[in-house]
Amino acid sequence: MKLTFRIQYHTVWGEDLRVIFDEGDPLFLQLSTRDGSEWKGSCDYSPAESGCPITYRYGVFRDGMCIRKELGAIAHTVYSGNVQQHQYLIEDCWRDLPTENYRYSSAFNDVHPLTSPNRLSNNVGSCITFRALCPGLHVQGQELGIIGSCSALGNWEYCRPIRMHEVASGVWQLTLDASALKSPFEYKFVAINEKTGAVEEWETRPNRLFQIRPLQRGETYLPAEAEVFFNRPACRIxxxxxxxxxxxxxxxxxxxxxxxxxxxxxxxxxxxxxxxxxxxxxxxxxxxxxxxxxxxxxxxxxxxxxxxxxxxxxxxxxxxxxxxxxxxxxxxxxxxxxxxxxxxxxxxxxxxxxxxxxxxxxxxxxxxxxxxxxxxxxxxxxxxxxxxxxxxxxxxxxxxxxxxxxxxxxxxxxxxxxxxxxxxxxxxxxxxxxxxxxxxxxxxxxxxxxxxxxxxxxxxxxxxxxxxxxxEPYYFNMNGQAGAPPDAFSTNGQNWGMPTYNWQVMEKDQYHWWQRRFRKMAEYFTAYRIDHILGFFRIWEIPYHSVHGLLGQFVPSLPMSKEEIQSFGLDFDKERMTRPYIDDQLIDKLFGDKAHEVRHTFLKHLPSKLYALRPEYNTQRKVETYFDGKDDPASTDMREKLYSLISDVLFIADRDDPNKFHPRIAVQNEPVFCHLSAKEQQAFNRLYDHYYYQRHNEFWYHEAMKKLPILLQATPMLVCGEDLGMVPGCVPWVMNQLQILSLEIQRMPKQTGIEFGRPENYPYLSVCTIGTHDMTTLRGWWKEDSTVTDRFYHNELHYWGTTPEEAPGWLCEEIVRRHLQCPSMLCILTWQDWTAMDEAIRNADIDAERINIPANPHNYWRWRMHITLEKLMSLTDFNQHIRQMIAESGRADG
Missing domain, CATH: 3.20.20.80 (Glycosidases)
Incomplete structure (x- = not known):
């Protein structure tokens, strides 16, 4: 069969457009253009097996490398027709994600039988195949139909639309005899009743106009795929x-x-x-x-x-x-x-x-x-x-x-x-x-x-x-440890102890390891949370000799040369700035009456009147080994202070190039920074801000876009990302482009300059919650810091008078209601925060409801519901109250 592709896509000099066939090892068809906007190309192509559809995507190439590819799980599809159909004229448009891509996910689509595309009898000489994208109709008891201004399309009579065939979830096709469709004609896609076939909804746009030259025998024309919209409210759950x-x-x-x-x-x-x-x-x-x-x-x-x-x-x-x-x-x-x-x-x-x-x-x-x-x-x-x-x-x-x-x-x-x-x-x-x-x-x-x-x-x-x-050890860097830089949860950063990924190796097989992992999840779940989605942009990698997370560096990243550091006005001295700054004053201040013991055991004196750690104790792991089995408070205190000495450096050498460097994270309160002159501190801060908040945005954007589109295409699950922590500016770019739901927490606002987020301003493509498993519950947070909750009580909730010491049920309900009413697609609250609304039901022990303390690497994950599911099911008034609150918020029929 001969395929002819036509598409309008604007390119710049040096770029070309290709059709990428998705069977096994990708095959390419390079298109040609005269003006860089209108592209065309033909090829002879047969599917690997008779009757199988031909799937393809468009890609932009430069110097033989694909630099951009159509996004989404839904590829373009062509089905072969009757024996007469041997030439296919395919009109296309570049397609990234559908406008409301979440509706195509398994979270919003039921499981229902699909149908094969219709094939006309062998005596039909030329055909037109309409293609459309429209998800979720079966949930409404509907199918997609087409109706138009000619007799073959029902002459606009609501009871005479032509049913289309759902060949994949949310993907509809219909092939008609071209001789019965007199061009030009107008048409619309409609939602029809599954049982009666009558039109129930019309797509919300002007009539579509079809106009084409007469087709020759054996030709099949495929107009550009249509994304069909009906007047559906946004899903809120x-x-x-x-x-x-x-x-x-x-x-x-x-x-x-x-x-x-x-x-x-x-x-x-x-x-x-x-x-x-x-x-x-x-x-x-x-x-x-x-x-x-x-x-x-x-x-x-x-x-x-x-x-x-x-x-x-x-x-x-x-x-x-x-x-x-x-x-x-x-x-x-x-x-x-x-x-x-x-x-x-x-x-x-x-x-x-x-x-x-x-x-x-x-x-x-x-x-x-x-x-x-x-x-x-x-x-x-x-x-x-x-x-x-x-x-x-x-x-x-x-x-x-x-x-x-x-x-x-x-x-x-x-x-x-x-x-x-x-x-x-x-x-x-x-x-x-x-x-x-x-x-x-x-x-x-x-x-x-x-x-x-x-x-x-x-x-x-x-x-x-x-x-x-x-x-599969080749997929991982075993000499590194994944973690997170310092944040509100942990001032020393988090060291998870896990190896980091060898993304260069994973890229070679199109991240097959991750695709397998996601597909296994899709056997069970219709939505998933990507833990620490920032790791797909860059991971905080800590050297294996470290216990805390302060000596880490982002991988991948763009380390700085000595010359670049000096361009910020900082006279870089490797000897002074990559080693801990330890003097007598610091030792006495940190260790008090243990200072002599520390000097004698762990340190050696330098000619500069400073100290260095002895080789047998110059890493945190070596210090950890020394104190192994010594769990008394004095030993624990000394060990932690020695850890802080080791991490008291201004710069860290790059893991791959020892002649390039990274500014140490959160070093501004450390002794090594305080001993800089005012001019040096200003220069370092300029360098620091550039490195952590500007330098990597474009770089990390492209790193994420190498991985995430491929992984998201692997399954139909709804994707949510845990985007908390030190979030680069490029993260919202990628998440918005790929329609990944963000995580919104009022006490951790993403907008700078404010203390609390505003649920009423959350984006629709988000998951809102009061707290996560890594945080205190609502009642736990309320009693953590009375000055913070006092500001929240008066400035956010706008109540007068004395702030309650502990959060009463009515106040918890008020906060829950505000979250339910926000625009977020998903409002998912912890069970503890739901039960907090009822003082007769909730757990009397607030602290017992905490699941995890991230700052504690040895946290025991053991929280249980304090009442049984049978008891919970019997709480008729409480359960009806939740149902009513959800209904009042507009989330009942999302």
Whole structure:
């Protein structure tokens, strides 16, 4: 078949336009132009398989490299017609994301059967194929139709439109006999009733005009795809954020599970909510202790944590005495106010081991199980092998596994073969992941069937002791640690300890690793939160010898040469400015009566009357090792102060080029900065502002646009980004261009110069919330700093009189109402903040509701609901009140 493409797109000198066919390794058709605006080209092309559609995108190329490509998950599509149709004349326009791209996401589209494109009989000589984009019609009980001014299009009679065919979600096509359409004619796209076919809505624009020369036999003309709009209100939705581990029901086992998640979705439905957001649910089992409770440090980006299995959905143990003993322990654990991570996982693991041995023979022969293993073999086998080797070696640090410390695909396959000494243990992990898959899929499918968005969470990092680090180490920089620069959560920055990504390697295969990860999420969720989306622009990378985050640098970034530093008026001295500034006055001030001990043990005197750290203590990791096991307050205090000495530098050498440098983050309050002259301080501040707030905007914009468009095209999920922290100016550019929902929090305003954000001014493409899992709850924040809450009470809420010491229910309700009424598409509040409105229901212990303290690297993630889901469902008045508030805010029918 011959394809002829025509498109109008303005280019500049040196650029050319190409058609990129999306089958396997991309094929290109280079178009030609006379004026740089109108492009045309032809080629002979056949799909790889007969009947398959031809998908393609347009790209702008310079010097043979693609510098821009059409965005979005929806590619242009051409379907072959009858045997007469052998030449296709394709009129196109450049298409980035549809205007309301969120409507095309799985969050706002139900699952329904699609139809094949219609094909005319072989005696039809020439055809016209109309193409249109219009999502969400089936939710309204409608389909797309076309109606127009000629008889073949119904002569504008509302009962005679022509039905179109939905060939992909939100993508409609219709092929008609060209001889029946006398050009010129006018037409419109219409929404028609699925059952009767009658027009119910007309698109909101002037009539479309069709005019073309007569077509020759065998020609098919495809007008430019139309984006069709109907008069639909903007979707606004309310929901709740809660970790799965925090859910509590009468039958759970001391921790929330996927059965509880389904019950919680039912509560959301009954209160008029249409979104439930959870934290990461991946397997974090490394040490077998409570340290593994941190949900953002998983051993697999695919496997789920075994503690989320709902045992109630599995067979009971045949041994009645064992079952009774289990039930006694379960009741005890379920009565605890917080998750006892170690005892819960020990009990569940024991139960599941016993059950597996009981059901093993029958289970391994289940067709559904075999199909699951076959479909997920690529990640399931390495995960199961990793878990077995972790158990047998007593550590998740695969570097200590001897012969297995380096991943060998052949050896793993041998481990997974029936009859191997590992096989039974391998199958146990298959067993766990199969039931986790079944139960989560059931909960999410239930939510989707009820119009509820179930929103997952994709952590930015991976553990250095994970399946991915073992199997695919080439994708990561193991000598770096991901983290975050200092912010309101942590004055020393955050060091997550995770390796950073080798983006250069990932780019070579079009970020296949990330695409696989996103597609796995899409099996369950209809929306997801990208944790720390800033990491796709740049990551804060901390050298492995550091404990705190202050000695990090952004990667990628543009370090500064000595000459460039001096151009700001600062006389750069590498010896003085890249080493800690330590003098007697500082030592005495920091260490007091311990100053002599510090000088003697950790420091050496320099000829300049300054001090340097001894080689055996000149990094934070070396100091950490020295104090290992010394947990008394005095040792802890000395260790932290030594850390601060080590990070007291003005510049940090670049990790790749030691002759280039980065200004140390937040150094202005450090002794090394205070010892600069006033002129030097001014010069440094000019350099600092340029480096952190101006220098990288364009650079980081292009870095993000290399990655995010490809990843967003991988699935139809709704995308939300956690864009908090030190946000570069280019982040809103990218998020707006890609229609990624931002995160808006009133106590963390993005506009400079104000103390609190204004919910009424939030952008529509955003998620608004009162607080996240990393923050205090509304009631916790209210009592943190009375001077801050006093200003909020009077200046934002506009109340008179004395500010309440603790937030009463009526005040919490007022704040919730203001958030519900804001323009944001999603208003997702923590469950603690919903219950804060009712003083008879909310937890009396405010501090117990805190989930995470980011400044504490050893936080125990163990918060639980203080009432059961059964009790929550029975609170008729409370639940009806939430439903009414949501309805009054206009979020009930979003």
């Amino acid at each position: 309310a929901g709740t954020a809660i970790p799965v581990f925090s859910l509590r029901s009468e039958g759970s086992c001391g921790v929330g599970d996927f059965g509880d998640l389904k019950r919680f979705i039912t509560w959301a439905i009954e209160t008029g909510q249409r979104a439930v957001q959870i934290l990461p649910i991946n397997d974090t089992t490394m040490t077998g202790t409570w340290i593994d409770s941190y949900p953002y440090n998983s051993i697999s980006i695919y496997a789920f944590h075994p503690m989320y299995i709902d045992l109630r959905q599995l067979p009971a143990l045949n041994d009645e005495e064992a079952m009774k003993a289990f039930e006694r322990r379960r009741i005890t654990l379920n009565g605890l106010s917080q998750v006892d991570y170690e005892k819960v996982n020990c009990l569940k693991r024991e139960y599941l081991h016993t059950l597996f041995h009981q059901e093993q023979e029958q289970f391994l022969e289940m067709p559904e199980f075999k199909a699951f293993v076959q479909k997920n073999e690529e990640w399931l086998q390495p995960y199961a092998a990793f878990s077995v080797l972790r158990d047998r070696n007593g550590t998740a640090d695969f570097r200590r596994w001897g012969v297995d410390s380096v991943y060998q695909a052949d050896r793993v396959q041998q481990m997974c073969i029936p009859g191997s000494t590992y096989y039974e243990d391998i199958c146990f992990y298959y067993f766990l992941q199969y039931y986790l898959h079944v139960q989560l899929l059931d909960a999410c499918t239930y939510g989707r069937s009820q119009g509820v968005i179930v929103k997952g969470d994709i952590p930015i990092g991976i553990s250095r002791n994970s399946v991915e680090a073992w199997v």
